[in-house]
Amino acid sequence: MATRPEEVFKNDDSQVLTRASREFRYRKEGNFVKDGRDFKTWYHIDDAQRLVWKYYNDIKDNFPFGTNQSIKDVMLPPYVSFDDDRLNVVNFFSVLINFFQQAENQHKVFFPFMVKPETGGAHYIAGFLRRNPKGQVDIIIFNPIGLSKHDRIGTELAKLDKDSLNIANIISSPHTIQSTEKDNGPLVSCGPICVEFLRIAMSNLDWLTMLDKDFKLPPDLLAPLQEEYQEIIQKYRLKHDQLLTQVTETDLDQLDEDYKFIIEAMLNGLMTWLRQDSVKATVQFDEDDWFSEDNYGSESELYDASDEEEFSDEEENPDDKGELINTPSTSPNLKPEMTIITPYSSPKLSPQKQVENKMELEELNNSIIKKVENNQPQVSFDTNLNILEENNLNKSTVSSPSGVKYVQDEIDRLRKASKSFFAIRCEKKATLIETALQEAIRKGDDVRNDEGVRAALGYHRIFSFFGLKKADALQHIEESLNPPKNQL
Known part of the structure; x- marks a missing residue:
């Protein structure tokens, strides 16, 4: 061959x-x-x-x-x-x-x-x-x-x-x-x-x-x-x-x-297990933790911070201040509580919407994607629901904001990766970032600092390899904002 x-x-x-x-x-x-x-x-x-x-x-x-x-x-x-x-x-x-x-x-x-x-x-x-x-x-x-x-x-x-x-x-x-x-x-x-x-x-x-x-x-x-x-x-x-x-x-x-x-x-099987045990997903960003160092939550979790020096299989980077996705371990009744960060949650938006289960969260994400696929009007944040709603495209915008190329590179990278079977939901994440990018361009500021763009970049696809590690897409954007001295 x-x-x-x-x-x-x-x-x-x-x-x-x-x-x-x-x-x-x-x-x-x-x-x-x-x-x-x-x-x-x-x-x-x-x-x-x-x-x-x-x-x-x-x-x-x-x-x-x-x-x-x-x-x-x-x-x-x-x-x-x-x-x-x-x-x-x-x-x-x-x-x-x-x-x-x-x-x-x-x-x-x-x-x-x-x-x-x-x-x-x-x-x-x-x-x-x-x-x-x-x-x-x-x-x-x-x-x-x-x-x-x-x-x-x-x-x-x-x-x-x-x-x-x-x-x-x-x-x-x-x-x-x-x-x-x-x-x-x-x-x-x-x-x-x-x-x-x-x-x-x-x-x-x-x-x-x-x-x-x-x-x-x-x-x-x-x-x-x-x-x-x-x-x-x-x-x-x-x-x-x-x-x-x-x-x-x-x-x-x-x-x-x-x-x-x-x-x-x-x-x-895992989705069935979660549904049967009435898992509730809380869409949550903690404003204090959005750029704080990852911590591993309660003492009941399988990992805690005291284990990292001897037991961690990931390098610790004291400068890697990523978002927290905190999942307590199961209770004796095997009914875990699960905290999920949805792409368009923001630390400054409140009140937070309680999503009854993961399937509802998926429906919200899918509705966002359908708007983009069907060429619907521009979208923006609804501060009451933490999801997107239509916005008027005729509003004036500031041309050529900074950082667009870097974000577009991440979209292209995810779409290229989506061709692999193991790259689960790469295309969905790329679409979510693209939607947030369009809104950020309308605002005219550096899109890399836009809350919606950062939330989409930081979105963890299901079964992400290192659930408590900052998403690669967000990490890449932060590196573009703070390049090594030899690249300046």
Whole structure:
């Protein structure tokens, strides 16, 4: 099959790279370029998905139990998940297990996953759902930090309804493979370690079948404990880099196709879970917090500020003063309260409208988009409802306000990204920004400082990768307002 023009390029060493390997080595985040081969770089979720998908598809031996079954006969494709500020351990695993228990999946024995299940968290764990001969489900959890004082995942898993979900056992690895001491600071190595765990486990289903609470690890996974830790992790990263040079553009298309079934099922399941538990979404901006540093809310949350130095998988930037999306963890009755920032909320607009559920919030956003798509008149803010209403286009405007190009660049970037299946609702966000931009142009001031534009830029798409991190679009605009000195 012919190689697409955009599929490969040559770096300074004349080595041919695929898009997957290029993005692993040269992933742009703000003003920085992150290299997955670097020990201090966290694995991006796209890289983790591609690596695990490739390992799964490259396993060709017959498994298990001396039969002629293949891995795909007994195992669902691995689910490598993006996280979201509305996800937590209880609702995520409830939906994951329900999916595994669906009739069409009853013949599968294993369901591998690699996720960041804490609310707005960024620490990878890996594991499997395993069906026992009685049809019950074992949850196998591999957390690289083991059962340390920072492991709140096990505590949250204990809240799952074992009877209704037909859970037999929750088996957690006690092994402390990773630590802040070994990583010399933030826990940057959870990505490569979890990828290696899945690679080894998917190739050793007999071992996985027999795995019990003693959690005896294969020798390959014990290597970081027995040899030079950082040296081993570096070998993992370089091996993964080489694997991604084998992931073609055609493979990436197939990956998107393979994930559609589970993505749709998980989205539908989570929305159903939220509706059934009568979740109320409060459209809220706190004027004091709009440009304050992110904080992690109450002590009941899975993450709090005191954990960040040792447990966070995201770099802390003291100058990154982003908007707060605060999601308390579930109560004993599993009825979480959820705070969602809608694109056109403003810290100065009041009173705030209470939206009864997420579906109503979606309807408001969709009505905004329909106005733009149907070429309706210009829109502006309704200070009573925090949504948009029609405005007279004949009012005089100030020509050529500052910052339009920068905002338009973000719109174009999102529309380009919307072609990927995983870029959920990029087109919707682009349209929301465009609508706010039109209103800001009418005012004549620098559009980058306009409240509506900033709210739209800061809007977090559902299942955004880092729910408590400032949206990339807003971050890019702030960087354009405060460029590095060497760019002035």
